[in-house]
Amino acid sequence: MITLPNLALLDVVIAAIVLGALGYVRRYSLPRPPIGYSTTSDVLIMSCLVVVMPVGYLALPGPAVSAVFGVLFLASVQMTLAPVIGGRRATLASLLLVAVTVAAAVAGLDGMVLAFNALLIAISVIGVTSLWAQTGMSAGHVAAFATVLAVYDLFATGLGDLTDRFLAQVVGQPFAPLLAVTGGTAPVAAGLGDCLMLALWPMVAAKAYGRVAAWIGAVAGIGLIVLVEIGFATGVLRSGMAFLTVLGPAILIQYVLWRLLRGAERRTYAWLGVPASGLDTSGRVERLTGALRAAQTAETPSGTWVAVDGDAVIAHGPTPGTALRAARRAGYEGTPFVKQM
DSSP states (O other): OOOHHHHHHHHHHHHHHHHHHHHHHHHOOOOOOTTOSOOHHHHHHHHHHHHHHHHHHHTSOHHHHHHHHHHHHHHHHHHHHHHHHOHHHHHHHHHHHHHHHHHHHHHTOHHHHHHHHHHHHHHHHHHHHHHHHHTTOOHHHHHHHHHHHHHHHIIIIISSSHHHHHHHHHTTSTTOSEEESSOSSSOSEEEHHHHHHHHHHHHHHHHHHOHHHHHHHHHHHHHHHHHHHHHHHHTSSOTTOOTHHHHHHHHHHHHHHHHHHHOSOOOHHHHTTOOGGGTTOSOHHHHHHHHHHHHHHTTOOTTOEEEEETTEEEEEESSHHHHHHHHHHTTOOSOOEEEEO
16 A cells, blocks of 8 residues: 555665665675676666566566576576675675565465565665676666666556566565565555666766765656655556656766766776776786786686685685685685686
């Protein structure tokens, strides 16, 4: 039921996610995946997946869709918590959160399911958006992605019934991609995609154009949520309106204005406060190259993943994860450079 307390609670949760993401991305560094940095082609692939995946989900039964998102949340939560509490503890914590959510659903404790589902979504959104920002997703990439999502959401939600059919399939299920604060068939909620874009834009705006751009992006996003909610409460807008059709153009407009005012986006090293002249004065690249050359000389089998610290290979394994775990067992507490031989 749409009431002012329920809407206010949803706003508070969304604001906490946005602020949490801004704080997390500067404090914790996530290991980069083997694919490297985000590029324009990555954004195109993501856009295609956004269009295709909901259609595929409709072909699956509700419990199967719930299981898919459960696995995604499990991996995302582990990735997000690993730099904070360590990989092993993060794995246990993510397994515990998922298990408790399943247990609450089996026991029929709908309130607990909503609470734990919101926690899983919050942690996952913070981690995934931080990973995107740290792997080079630019403000231009996000603006383009938001525009694609706005057009898609207009047809899937505003003019079509694809989103309504998908929501009918997952509402009430554990691990639903829906940040809900009430239950029932018409919950007060924000979609997972909405939460991702609300958190991602201030983050990349901060990286590209500074703290002021980040705060404007955050306030604009949350302000738009409030305006749409007022429209719902007063009956001006129908429940289930495509929010991304509003947020997408707002992000694009902000990007264009910042581009006109500030010019090209600043690089990641400038965002982190590292002088450009000091990027490669430590000789780290040479030490890593020497360590990898030494590993090859030691006849490390081709395809093996090695964890490198400074000028030494400290661990190895058949996968990136096993190499990192071997490094931790060897007493290494940082985030080593991982490379496949």
